Structure formats: C-alpha cells, structure tokens
Amino acid sequence: xSATRKxxxxxxxxxxxxxxxxxxxxxxxxxxxxxxxxxxxxxxEVITTEQMMDAYASVGMPVGYHHWSFGKQFLAVxxxxxxxxxxxxxxxVINSDPCIAYLMEENTLMMQVLVxxxxxxxxNSFFKGNYLFRTWTDASSIVDYLVFARQYxxxxxxxxxxxxxxxxxxxxxxxxxxxxxRYKRPSPISAEEEAxxxxxxESYLQTQVNLLWRTIPDNAEHGERLPGSxxxxxxxxxxxxxxxRYPSEPQENLLYFIEKNAPLxxxxxxxxxxxxxxxxxxxxxxxxxxxxxxxWACFWHYTLMNRLYDDGNVDEGLMLEFLQSHAAxxxxxxxxxxxxxxxxxxxxxxxxxxxxxxxxxxxxxxxREWFPDIAGTPWRETLEFAMRNFKDESFIQQFLSPKVMRxxxxxxxxxxxxxxxxxxxxxxxxxGYRQVREALATQYxxxxxxxxxxxxxxxxxxxxxxxLHHVQDSRRPLGRSVYPVIRHLQQLWGFPVHLVSLxxxxxxxxxxxxxxxxxxxx
Amino acid sequence: xxxxxxxxPNAKHKSAVNRQRFLERxxxxxKRSVEEAVNRRSITDMERGEKxxxxxxxxxxxxxxxxxxxxxxxxxxxxxxxxxxxxIRRPSGQGGGSxxxxxxxxxxxxxxxxxxxxxxxxxxxxxxxxxxELPHLQRKPLKSLEEVKMVRAGLSxxxxxxxxSITRSMREAYARRIAMxxxxxxxxxxxxxxxxxxxxxxxxxxxxxxxxxxxxxxERLEKRIAGVPFIDTYDLRYHQLSAQPQPSNQxxxxxxxxxxxxxxxxxxxxxxxxxxxxxxxxxKHYKKVELVFVRHHTAAxxxxxxxxxxxxxxxxxIVSSALNLVNKIIEKRYPVGQWNLYVAQASDGDNWDDDxxxxxxxxxxxxxxxxxxxxxxxxxxxxxxxLWQEYESVVKEFPERxxxxxxxxxxxxxxxxxxxxxxxLSQSQ
Numbered sequence: 001x002s003a004t005r006k007x008x009x010x011x012x013x014x015x016x017x018x019x020x021x022x023x024x025x026x027x028x029x030x031x032x033x034x035x036x037x038x039x040x041x042x043x044x045e046v047i048t049t050e051q052m053m054d055a056y057a058s059v060g061m062p063v064g065y066h067h068w069s070f071g072k073q074f075l076a077v078x079x080x081x082x083x084x085x086x087x088x089x090x091x092x093v094i095n096s097d098p099c100i101a102y103l104m105e106e107n108t109l110m111m112q113v114l115v116x117x118x119x120x121x122x123x124n125s126f127f128k129g130n131y132l133f134r135t136w137t138d139a140s141s142i143v144d145y146l147v148f149a150r151q152y153x154x155x156x157x158x159x160x161x162x163x164x165x166x167x168x169x170x171x172x173x174x175x176x177x178x179x180x181x182r183y184k185r186p187s188p189i190s191a192e193e194e195a196x197x198x199x200x201x202e203s204y205l206q207t208q209v210n211l212l213w214r215t216i217p218d219n220a221e222h223g224e225r226l227p228g229s230x231x232x233x234x235x236x237x238x239x240x241x242x243x244x245r246y247p248s249e250p251q252e253n254l255l256y257f258i259e260k261n262a263p264l265x266x267x268x269x270x271x272x273x274x275x276x277x278x279x280x281x282x283x284x285x286x287x288x289x290x291x292x293x294x295x296w297a298c299f300w301h302y303t304l305m306n307r308l309y310d311d312g313n314v315d316e317g318l319m320l321e322f323l324q325s326h327a328a329x330x331x332x333x334x335x336x337x338x339x340x341x342x343x344x345x346x347x348x349x350x351x352x353x354x355x356x357x358x359x360x361x362x363x364x365x366x367x368r369e370w371f372p373d374i375a376g377t378p379w380r381e382t383l384e385f386a387m388r389n390f391k392d393e394s395f396i397q398q399f400l401s402p403k404v405m406r407x408x409x410x411x412x413x414x415x416x417x418x419x420x421x422x423x424x425x426x427x428x429x430x431x432g433y434r435q436v437r438e439a440l441a442t443q444y445x446x447x448x449x450x451x452x453x454x455x456x457x458x459x460x461x462x463x464x465x466x467x468l469h470h471v472q473d474s475r476r477p478l479g480r481s482v483y484p485v486i487r488h489l490q491q492l493w494g495f496p497v498h499l500v501s502l503x504x505x506x507x508x509x510x511x512x513x514x515x516x517x518x519x520x521x522x
Numbered sequence: 523x524x525x526x527x528x529x530x531p532n533a534k535h536k537s538a539v540n541r542q543r544f545l546e547r548x549x550x551x552x553k554r555s556v557e558e559a560v561n562r563r564s565i566t567d568m569e570r571g572e573k574x575x576x577x578x579x580x581x582x583x584x585x586x587x588x589x590x591x592x593x594x595x596x597x598x599x600x601x602x603x604x605x606x607x608x609x610i611r612r613p614s615g616q617g618g619g620s621x622x623x624x625x626x627x628x629x630x631x632x633x634x635x636x637x638x639x640x641x642x643x644x645x646x647x648x649x650x651x652x653x654x655e656l657p658h659l660q661r662k663p664l665k666s667l668e669e670v671k672m673v674r675a676g677l678s679x680x681x682x683x684x685x686x687s688i689t690r691s692m693r694e695a696y697a698r699r700i701a702m703x704x705x706x707x708x709x710x711x712x713x714x715x716x717x718x719x720x721x722x723x724x725x726x727x728x729x730x731x732x733x734x735x736x737x738x739x740x741e742r743l744e745k746r747i748a749g750v751p752f753i754d755t756y757d758l759r760y761h762q763l764s765a766q767p768q769p770s771n772q773x774x775x776x777x778x779x780x781x782x783x784x785x786x787x788x789x790x791x792x793x794x795x796x797x798x799x800x801x802x803x804x805x806k807h808y809k810k811v812e813l814v815f816v817r818h819h820t821a822a823x824x825x826x827x828x829x830x831x832x833x834x835x836x837x838x839x840i841v842s843s844a845l846n847l848v849n850k851i852i853e854k855r856y857p858v859g860q861w862n863l864y865v866a867q868a869s870d871g872d873n874w875d876d877d878x879x880x881x882x883x884x885x886x887x888x889x890x891x892x893x894x895x896x897x898x899x900x901x902x903x904x905x906x907x908x909l910w911q912e913y914e915s916v917v918k919e920f921p922e923r924x925x926x927x928x929x930x931x932x933x934x935x936x937x938x939x940x941x942x943x944x945x946x947l948s949q950s951q
Contacts, residue, residue: 075544429605477588477590478587485586
C-alpha cells in the first residue's frame with residue numbers, strides 16, 4: 001500500500017472545478033467497476049440552491065406539470081431554508097436512464113465526491129438492480145413521459161381552464177397512493193407510445209364507459225355498428241349486464257377503477273387520472289425501499305471513499321471531513337432524545353448492509369446459527385443478492401441480525417388504546433429478537449402503513465353510487481382526512497360515495513359523501 | 523459513462539408558475555393578511571414583503587391515513603433500561619401513542635397549525651394594489667413626449683472615455699499588433715536563420731562583416747517589434763448610444779393637505795398614510811409620475827415631500843388658497859395637452875364658511891375641466907360641514923371624475939383607498 005500511497009491526491013482543499021470532478025468520477029467509476037457495480041450512465045448536473053429547492057418542490061421530477069401543491073412545497077422549503085431550520089439535502093438523484101444526479105454548487109469538494117459516490121454509484125446501481133424498480137419503473141422513458149404529461153396537462157389547461165384541471169389534479173393527488181396495482185406487473189410507460197395511442201385511447205375508453213353505463217337494453221342485431229367500434233363478443237366481456245355485482249372482485253387500484261369506470265369524466269379527464277396514476281406507480285418502489293436504497297448508497301459511498309483514501313487519491317483532511325458528515329448521516333438518536341424523529345433509514349440500512357458484509361467475512365457462532373446460508377460466503381455476491389431481490393419489509397425480515405438489534409438497542413412497544421399503559425413487548429435479547437424483527441419489518445410494509453381501502457361495488461343498475469371497504473386492522477380507525485378524500489373521490493365518480501370500515505367482517509363505521517344522516521349500523 | 527452538465531446559468535425560477543398558482547389559490551387568505559398588514563404597518567414600512575400565515579387545515583392535501591386509536595406496534599431504538607413486560611405510562615397529550623417510526627403520517631397536518639411563508643415585496647404590493655387602477659389615464663400623443671431612452675446602438679470609433687468598450691478595444695489592439703508585427707517577425711526570423719547559418723560555418727570561412735551586419739539588422743528588427751504600441755488611439759472602440767423616443771404616459775399628482783390648527787396629529791397621520799398609499803400605487807403602475815405637494819392653512823404653499831409630511835403649522839383654514847395655487851402650478855408647469863392631472867386632497871372638513879362656495883366655483887369652472895380625477899378624503903368622525911356639502915354638488919356635475927369619502931380612523935384608509943381607485947370596469951358593472 002505504501003507504494004500506492006505515494007501517489008498525489010487528485011485535489012485538496014474544499015474548492016472544486018469540473019476537471020477535478022471529472023477525474024474523481026473516473027476514479028470512482030474505476031472502483032465501481034472493480035466492485036462490479038452495474039449502473040446506468042450518469043448525468044451529473046451542477047445546480048444552484050434555488051434550483052435545488054425547485055427540484056425538491058417537484059418531488060425530484062426533472063420536468064413537472066404545474067400544480068399549486070408544488071408551489072406550496074417550494075414556499076415551505078424556501079421558508080425553512082432561509083430561516084436555517086433545515087439544510088438542503090446535498091444530493092438528489094432521479095431513477096432515470098441516464099441517471100440524473102444533482103450537485104449543489106456550494107458543496108465543498110468532499111461533498112461533491114461523496115455525493116457522486118452515494119448517488120451516481122450507490123443509488124444508481126440500486127435503481128438498476130432492485131427487482132421493484134425493474135418491475136415497476138422504466139428508467140429509460142420516465143423523462144419522456146414527464147415531458148408528455150406536462151405538455152398534455154398544459155394543453156388541457158388551455159382548453160378547459162386552469163381551474164378545472166387543478167380541481168381534477170387535487171382529487172387525483174388525494175388518491176394517488178391508491179393508484180397502484182400491487183400485485184400485477186404494469187406495462188412500461190413510454191412517452192412516444194403514449195402520444196401515439198392517446199387519441200385512440202380517448203375514444204376507446206369512452207366507448208367502454210358508455211357500454212358500462214348503457215341504460216337502453218341491448219339491441220340484438222348490431223347492424224348500425226360504426227367502423228372501429230367493439231366487436232360483438234367484446235360487447236360485455238365482464239358480464240356486466242348479466243346481473244351480479246360490479247366489479248366482480250374488489251379493486252385496490254382506485255384511480256385505475258375511476259379511469260376506466262367513472263361515468264361522467266370526459267376523455268381528457270381520464271387521461272389526467274391516468275397520468276397521475278402512472279406517476280404514482282413510478283414512485284411506488286421508492287416508498288417501499290427507503291431503508292434498502294439509502295443503506296445501499298451509504299454502504300457504497302463509505303466503501304468507495306475509503307478506497308479513494310487507501311489509494312492515495314484523497315488526503316487526510318478530506319477524509320476527516322468525510323467521516324464527520326458520514327457520521328452525521330448515519331446518526332440514530334435514541335427514542336428519548338430531543339432530536340429523535342423515528343428510525344433513520346440511512347442508519348438502519350447502512351448497519352444492515354455492513355453487517356451482511358461482516359457476517360460473510362467473519363461470522364460468529366451466532367451468525368452461523370441465524371444466517372447459515374450467508375455466513376462465510378463471498379460478501380459481494382451476497383450483498384448483490386440482498387439488494388436485488390428484496391424490499392424494506394422482506395429485507396429487514398431476512399437480514400436484520402441480532403447484532404444490529406443489539407447495536408441499535410431496538411425494542412418493541414405495544415400501544416393499545418384499550419389498555420391503560422404502553423407495554424414493552426420485546427427487547428434486543430434472545431427471547432425478543434424474532435419479535436422485534438417481525439414488528440420492525442411490518443412497520444415498513446406499505447399495507448400496514450396505509451389503510452387498506454378497496455372498491456367493492458359500483459351500483460351500475462341502481463343509484464350509481466360507489467361503495468368502498470376499509471379493512472381495519474387492530475381497530476385502527478381512519479384519520480380525520482377521510483371526509484376530504486371521499487369528497488374528492490365523489491367529485492371524480494360523480495355520484496354518491498360510501499366508505500365502510502370493517503373489522504373482521506363487522507361494520508365499525510360508515511362514511512358518506514355527500515353527507516347523509518348517519519343511520520345506525522345494521 | 524458520465525456526463526457533467528452545468529445547469530446553473532439556465533432555468534431560474536422554475537417554480538415561479540407553481541408559486542403563482544399557489545398564491546392565486548389562496549388569494550382570499552393572503553389578501554386578508556395583506557390588508558391587516560397595511561393597516562398595521564407604519565408608512566415607511568410599506569416597501570418590504572410580508573409574512574403570511576394560512577391555517578394548515580385549509581391548505582392540506584388530504585390522503586387516506588390511519589387516525590389515532592386502535593392497537594399498534596412500535597419499534598424504537600435506544601432502549602436503556604426496559605425489559606420485556608415493562609408497563610410504561612402513556613405520554614400525555616399525544617392521543618394515540620408516540621407514533622414513532624410511523625413516519626409521522628398520522629399526525630401530519632395536525633401538528634402544524636399554520637402554514638407560513640413570505641411574500642416578496644413585489645408580490646406584496648401586487649396584492650395591495652390588486653384590482654386598482656389609476657382612473658382615466660389617457661395616452662397622450664407620442665409626439666408631445668420629450669422623453670427619450672438611450673439605447674445601445676453598436677460601436678463607434680469616437681466617444682467619451684466613460685463609454686470605452688474594453689473588450690472590443692483590446693481585441694482591436696491585439697489584431698493590430700499581430701498584423702503589424704508579422705512582417706517584422708518574418709524578417710527577424712530570416713535574419714536569425716542567416717546569422718545561425720553564418721555561425722555554423724567553419725571559422726575560416728565566416729564573413730565577419732556579414733555577421734555584424736546581420737546582428738545589427740536583428741537588433742534593429744527587435745527594436746521595431748518592441749516599438750509596436752500595445753494600444754493605440756486607433757484601436758479604441760466606444761459603445762454608441764442612440765436616443766429612442768419612449769412611448770409612456772406621464773402624469774402629475776397634486777397632494778393637497780390641510781395643516782391648519784384643527785388638524786390634529788392623528789388626522790395628519792391618517793392623511794399621510796392615504797398619500798403614501800397613493801404614492802406607492804403610482805410608482806408601481808407608471809413609469810413617470812411627478813408629485814406636487816401643496817399644503818395650506820389660510821395660505822397655500824408648495825413644499826417638498828419631507829416638509830409636506832413632517833413639519834408643523836397652525837392657523838385657520840382657507841381651502842380655496844390651495845386650489846388657486848394648484849391651478850397656477852398647472853398653468854405654469856404642466857400643460858394639459860402633455861400631462862394627465864390628478865389631485866388628491868385630505869382635510870378634516872373645516873373651512874371658512876364663505877370660502878366653501880368659492881372652492882366649488884373654482885373646481886367646477888377652472889380645475890375640473892383640466893383634471894382627470896379628483897379624490898377628496900375627509901378625516902373626521904363628526905358631521906360634515908359646508909365644504910362637504912359644496913363638494914357634493916361637484917360630484918353631481920362630475921360623477922365620473924370627482925370622488926369623495928369619509929375616513930374616521932386609520933383602519934378605514936385602505937378600504938376607502940380601494941374604493942376610490944377600484945377598476946372602472948368593476949365600478950360600471
């Protein structure tokens with residue numbers, strides 16, 4: 001090492017310029033290659049603080065359609081930043097191909113190198129490798145799609161007025177977490193195809209809806225069929241008019257259901273519902289892989305920065321600065337600390353990935369007992385496997401080791417409003433490991449974090465009302481936002497909306513919009 | 523494969539549209555805050571932004587979420603003394619448990635009561651003057667305007683030193699230096715080569731005379747190169763300006779105020795704020811607006827802005843003295859054909875009894891035919907006196923161009939101001 005150590009650092013001090021960044025990037029790329037990190041090409045954009053706040057406000061979408069909520073976000077970020085209540089994130093990275101990462105101009109040299117290692121090689125390889133991203137997003141077309149969405153919505157604003165579009169978007173945003181098929185693989189989104197097929201779809205969608213809401217009895221002979229309309233056998237594929245309830249199965253994707261079935265929406269409105277749904281789908285994997293994604297990126301920035309130092313490419317000063325900010329990023333305050341704000345996904349993810357590496361390289365007896373499959377295996381392959389095939393929930397269930405639980409001193413508290421006190425159910429000891437791990441994994445399951453709400457019936461033959469079920473778990477009720485949300489839903493649907501909370505098949509509460517007299521649950 | 527892109531130069535204010543959308547949506551809330559601020563703030567304070575708060579519940583974007591209640595499991599870090607089976611008293615005032623690790627999803631929107639942000643100065647004034655318009659602003663014919671704007675119009679070889687274009691001058695100088703030195707350098711190179719060739723020869727064959735000659739030649743050429751001036755007057759380039767007539771409206775606003783003994787400090791404060799609103803309003807809307815300050819007790823005087831607002835006088839009240847002075851100033855300095863004329867008057871309504879009808883005659887016969895608009899505010903909680911009654915007859919004759927309102931306390935200023943200057947369009951509707 002002493003031989004390589006003699007090499008001069010690429011740069012010292014805190015100033016940077018593009019040629020220095022390029023040399024660091026080349027070095028990082030070489031190391032990433034050595035570690036066999038599979039990444040998209042990088043597009044690194046140097047931006048100002050204001051641009052960073054812009055990027056923040058549009059949830060990191062490089063091209064966004066216009067909506068007041070992004071303006072609100074911008075004002076909030078700006079306010080907090082100006083008052084010094086928050087620092088801006090040093091980096092922002094977009095799951096696209098090429099992978100777009102932002103560097104803020106006032107970052108120091110160390111920070112730029114750290115961000116490049118973290119975002120351009122850490123997050124980037126995660127986006128490319130993780131199964132959720134591979135399944136749910138299409139990195140190569142997202143920017144195109146955003147451009148399409150922006151143009152389409154701008155066109156709608158021109159044609160139908162800003163206010164009409166805004167109201168529609170408000171309603172869609174309220175439901176966007178319910179705009180995802182959780183179990184079906186979606187078709188990839190592509191701007192070109194979207195634009196090409198869009199007119200076609202508009203008219204097609206409308207014929208489908210017309211079909212569903214047709215009130216005139218079916219004419220036995222379809223003599224006057226217009227060219228391009230549906231074939232007779234496709235006329236009623238779901239058996240809608242043969243009796244029985246519609247939809248025949250409960251639908252979890254509310255926005256999809258609205259898009260396809262809402263009786264009163266105009267074609268352009270359906271298209272906007274679709275846009276919001278597609279973007280929700282794009283962000284869906286990110287909501288489920290926070291711990292893994294950040295942990296993976298931290299693991300690699302830590303590994304790569306250390307390699308840069310070992311190879312003599314950075315000096316001690318830069319390394320000390322790096323270690324300080326690294327320590328801040330993966331800091332986990334205790335639950336009773338004034339700065340505590342939940343579990344830090346960076347800290348947890350980093351700890352688990354580091355621990356997997358440790359288990360591979362120097363397993364203890366405990367590790368052999370808990371992780372017989374991976375103890376002593378080559379760490380790089382094992383890490384890659386963990387990164388590719390899991391989401392937070394399953395990743396924690398699979399890889400959270402007793403050592404990490406001990407290090408973080410994790411403990412499980414049960415909070416039951418029918419019991420007077422909180423109870424510590426399990427702590428980081430032999431008896432508690434499995435229970436704590438189970439509970440922490442569940443805590444990251446989207447199905448638990450968000451209420452389970454599904455469409456169960458659209459009264460196509462009756463008053464056209466829409467009925468949804470909220471399947472309650474552990475008696476946890478819906479928050480007070482439920483009324484504004486079903487009001488939005490009613491706006492999209494056009495007819496009354498009923499939401500029924502059920503716990504183990506028993507009705508616990510009913511919500512209606514428009515509000516009607518609460519009749520006693522029968 | 524990595525590409526670096528420097529985005530700093532482009533796409534500033536990318537969120538501007540979204541920001542505007544937001545302000546538009548919460549117009550009502552923001553306007554209320556702005557109106558409160560106008561009433562609360564001191565006059566000199568009008569030139570900055572304002573912090574606006576909107577109740578968070580009005581602004582939240584609702585989504586389905588868990589409410590407090592039921593049973594839940596919470597995993598937290600940093601256990602110190604707990605063991606399994608410990609009972610802990612519920613932290614008070616937190617409804618459904620600490621909510622830790624839930625990402626704060628359940629208590630978002632409840633914890634923050636106010637959404638606060640800052641309007642920029644421009645946005646603030648935009649809201650202050652929203653929907654207001656200077657009445658009857660006529661576009662005067664372009665030819666009557668003497669206003670011109672100097673615009674850049676390329677470069678020239680003559681000009682004043684302050685307008686030198688350094689880059690262009692240096693470029694010219696550089697080009698000239700290259701051009702002037704090139705032939706000399708060529709000759710120098712030839713001479714040097716010849717000298718070297720001579721020196722390479724066998725000492726016996728050298729021609730000392732030729733060497734001396736060449737050395738002299740080289741020295742002469744080097745001197746000539748050094749003699750080429752670094753910069754010459756010939757190189758200098760100047761930015762040229764040309765005058766373009768500017769189409770714009772010019773207006774003059776007369777601020778007339780009673781400073782007699784009957785006007786208390788409170789009255790003056792209110793009047794001050796009325797004029798300042800006007801002043802800001804004009805400055806915002808029109809490029810060129812001149813202000814003339816006329817104050818009066820028994821006699822009227824044209825004064826500076828400073829004196830108008832901040833010096834003290836006592837005495838009786840003769841309003842017509844001020845109107846006469848305004849008329850004189852118009853005749854002398856502001857020909858009607860070139861200027862839009864406005865008068866704003868503030869008074870407590872006191873006047874010498876037999877002066878009020880003189881005022882009316884002055885207005886109806888002399889002033890009003892020339893003026894675009896006359897706004898009168900009477901600052902008094904009491905009953906109106908003769909001046910108000912006489913003015914009412916002026917309103918009858920010029921309902922479109924003469925306006926009068928009563929102000930009782932500071933809080934009335936802004937509404938009255940708005941009423942006086944609201945868009946004609948909405949008034950006629």
